[in-house]
Amino acid sequence: MATLVERLRSRARRLTGPRQAILALLRRQSHPLTVREIHAALADSRCDLATIYRSIGMLQEMDLVKRFDFGDGVARFELVGACGHEHHHHLVCNECGKIVEIEECFPETLETEIARRNGFKGVTHRLEFFGTCPDCQ
């Protein structure tokens, strides 16, 4: 949290009420949240949707928050680097939307090879799994 304030200050950004609320919420969340979910969870904070979009955007630029897309047209966001939340992927239930965190990752040597063969630099990947969860089978 201390380094966070510094990071904000170094960019001439202010640590405001809404931003603290959003960060505090994301910190205690283990799954990615949509902007609407954040808004609902912050109902008592009376925080505007636009403010959440702007804050999330700023946090993304600062690499404090990562965006995930599950193909339903709604962006989801997770805090980066909190409680062991490094690079990871998800397993999503097609029926109920349940989300499970997955540690397995695409083989690094294979990714390096793909980048090399095509002459691309700084290659990363988005990877999500979909299926039917035990409760929905």
Add this chain to the structure above:
Amino acid sequence: MATLVERLRSRARRLTGPRQAILALLRRQSHPLTVREIHAALADSRCDLATIYRSIGMLQEMDLVKRFDFGDGVARFELVGACGHEHHHHLVCNECGKIVEIEECFPETLETEIARRNGFKGVTHRLEFFGTCPDCQ
């Protein structure tokens, strides 16, 4: 094409001008197209956007077309099973949007293990790579 007509007929669907045009366009495309790109390419066919959305939706239900999401909020579509286009992934340039088809896939044994460990059935994955292409470096 013959089997396609049968597939359509079996569902009491009609093979209309717009549908033929969309399929013909997708057949000669090696990269996924957005609805807007399809619309632009079919400018002379005077095909409405709504019609393209409806046709694409139907083709998806029939598993003739597959949808891809590159995280920019726009859906992209590719014909399935045409010209060797089986299950595959993409490498997308973050700068210019160039798309390269990738054959490498997530290891099946690992996916099976993920499904088993979490009790999920019918697990599939979405996987796309992002980086900077040679021209944009």
Add this chain to the structure above:
DNA sequence: CTTGATGCAAAGGGTTTGCAGCATT
């Protein structure tokens, strides 16, 4: 002729932006 498909326009849902007032620094 019957029923599905199209075009047009309007509505929907997520996200972005302009602007005046407000609050952090």
Add this chain to the structure above:
DNA sequence: AATGCTGCAAACCCTTTGCATCAAG
């Protein structure tokens, strides 16, 4: 006091839907 931030409302973009008309079968 200065400037970044907020709320509100309007605008945007992609996508979906209602409805009267048209055309494939």
